[in-house]
Amino acid sequence: MALERTLILVKPDAVQRRLTGEILSRLERKGLKIVGAKMLRITPELSRQHYAEHVEKPFYPDLEGFITSGPVVAVCAEGPGAIAVCRTLMGATNGREAAPGTIRGDYGQSRSMNLIHGSDGPDAAARELKLYFKDEELFAFDKLIEPVLYEAAEA
Known part of the structure; x- marks a missing residue:
């Protein structure tokens, strides 16, 4: 399994509810491993770049209104299979349908206000990370506990 970012x-609802930590x-x-993190307010322009595939859809104005309504915390997470791992931790998009034990299953009640966004594949991750982070804002460092988390061949 490849090491991914x-x-x-x-999202703003999670920040407002003090669920960031x-x-x-x-x-x-x-x-x-968290290799980059920052708090910011997404602008309408950044929202249109991030959600470019949805801009022409009828629900987009509500999506933009929500994602620009308050601060978000942007994070770059790294690890073997990080994309799939994060998607599993997040749970189904609709919090009412998400499995208990997932972030949305434990804290979510909405499809729209669903606490967290995670890239849905390697291409999306590369594109999205460039929207939110400059290269110098992402850090490479050894995590001393990696040898007890997974074998070197898994990274």
Whole structure:
């Protein structure tokens, strides 16, 4: 399994509900490495870039209104299979349908206000990370506990 990087956004509803620490803690407890993090307010322009495939859809104005409504925490998480691992931790898009034990299953009640965004594949992760982070804002460092998390061949 390849070492991957993925974008995670702790969305405005999660920030308002003070779930940022809980969400980041779940990523770290799973063994993912946080190699970049920042708090920001997504502008309408950044929203249109991020959600380019949805801009012409009828639901987009509500999506933009929500994602620009308050601060988000953007995170670059790294680890073997990080994209799939994060998607599993997030749970189904609709919090009412998400499995217990997932972030959305434990804290979500909405399809729209669903606490967290995670890249859905390697191409999306590469594109999204460039929207939110400059190269110098992402860090490479040894994590001393990696040898007890997974074998070197898995990275």
